[in-house]
Amino acid sequence: MAKSHEIKVVRRDVQGQGASRRLRHAGVVPGIIYGGDREPAMVQFNHNEIWLAQFNDWFYSSIIDLNLDGTIHKVLLRDMQRHPYKQLIMHLDFQRVSDNEVLHASVPLTFINEDTSPAGKSSDVLVTHELKEVSVACLPKDLPQSIVVDLGELKAGDVIYLSNLKLPAGVEIPALKLGKGHDDAVVIAKTAGAEEAPAAE
Incomplete structure (x- = not known):
């Protein structure tokens, strides 16, 4: 808490x-x-x-x-x-807020161990934080001050999505109930200079 x-x-x-x-x-x-x-x-x-x-x-x-x-x-x-x-x-x-009613709030993300990760150590890899906070639902007693995102194992080409976040007990991300299209990227590690694949016409 x-x-x-x-x-x-x-x-x-x-x-x-x-x-x-x-x-x-x-x-x-x-x-x-x-x-x-x-x-x-x-x-x-x-x-x-x-x-x-x-x-x-x-x-x-x-x-x-x-x-x-x-x-x-x-x-x-x-x-x-x-x-x-x-x-x-x-x-x-x-x-x-009521102790017995689920509340919705935006919680900041705290990123750790990026500098010591394989991606962080490589000068050829660009690590971007796509989100700085996430909307959660929980009881007031379970509301975290922040959600920790451990990037210690991050490698070139990796993408961390909302569904990959380790949430505290009693906390959920309502957007994930809306389908895979709402599973947004949180962190992307891509080789510097790499271009996105062109969208299909």
Whole structure:
């Protein structure tokens, strides 16, 4: 089970664009908590705390404990709006999760042992990471912070697909239930300069 992280939030009583602008000028980020069997809660966050948190992978893929007036809301980040050019977070959406309900989330991939693999040691082989994250389904207690992809045995010509990933217990990739056409490549090792076979006309 991935470690959960706690962030304190404060209930937001005022709404509207004007109120949100005032909050941002005061170093506060407006946001909302929704889902589950509770009413949506309009909240606000300390901008500096959120700004530091958003540099971590767990902020996007792990369950976060939002502490609102002493009540813990277990949530996943669903949307974050950023200013187009300023270092400023404009708004946050968090969705509550239930311990007994399957959730869908994007989990980052962590690649290891590429440098020591036969493909990684060869100057003639180009290793490309086709995916950086994968969409999974699982109970909240089983949500991994990342999925490790061991490239230690990778050789020229190898392709690692979604179906080849070693998933933690209780975790599945829904796309694989849709058929072989959804078994996307995760890593490709091909000889540098090799061209793809032309598609049939």
